[in-house]
Amino acid sequence: MIxxxxxxxxxxxxxxxVGQKIIVKGSLGRCRNxxxxxxxxxxxxxxxxxxxxxxxxxxxxxxTDVLTRTVEVEVFDGATYSPLIPAPVETxxxxxxx
Numbered sequence: 001m002i003x004x005x006x007x008x009x010x011x012x013x014x015x016x017x018v019g020q021k022i023i024v025k026g027s028l029g030r031c032r033n034x035x036x037x038x039x040x041x042x043x044x045x046x047x048x049x050x051x052x053x054x055x056x057x058x059x060x061x062x063x064t065d066v067l068t069r070t071v072e073v074e075v076f077d078g079a080t081y082s083p084l085i086p087a088p089v090e091t092x093x094x095x096x097x098x
Contacts, residue, residue, distance in 0.1 A: 002067050010063045013084065015043040021076035022084075024050060024061075 018040050025035045038059075041049040047060045065071045066085060074081040 002064065006067055007063050010066060010085070011043065011045075014040060014048050014063070017075055017084075018043055022050070023074040023076075023081055024052075024059075025072040025074070026070065 020040055022038050022040060023035060024038050025033065027033050037053045038050045039053070041051045041058065043049075047062050050059050050061060051057070052059065061071055066073055069085075073084040075084050
């Protein structure tokens with residue numbers, strides 16, 4: 001479940017990274033995926049704007065797209081790309097005994 005604090009934290013993270021290189025990964029449907037290099041152009045209260053490097057096209061994404069993992073964003077830190085949101089850790093739940 002997505003909390004308001006998760007969205008607020010993601011907004012500040014993306015706002016701090018305006019101008020940085022990123023890689024955007026997502027799905028185009030029917031088993032077609034994409035991975036493109038881009039730059040974060042602007043951050044607004046509900047969306048952020050990304051400019052793709054290969055064709056100078058602007059695309060907007062919502063913060064919930066990133067939180068629900070519809071779109072994955074990796075940020076360039078100078079040497080390598082690292083995920084903006086770490087991968088979820090799966091835990092095993094114990095069955096309740098009746």
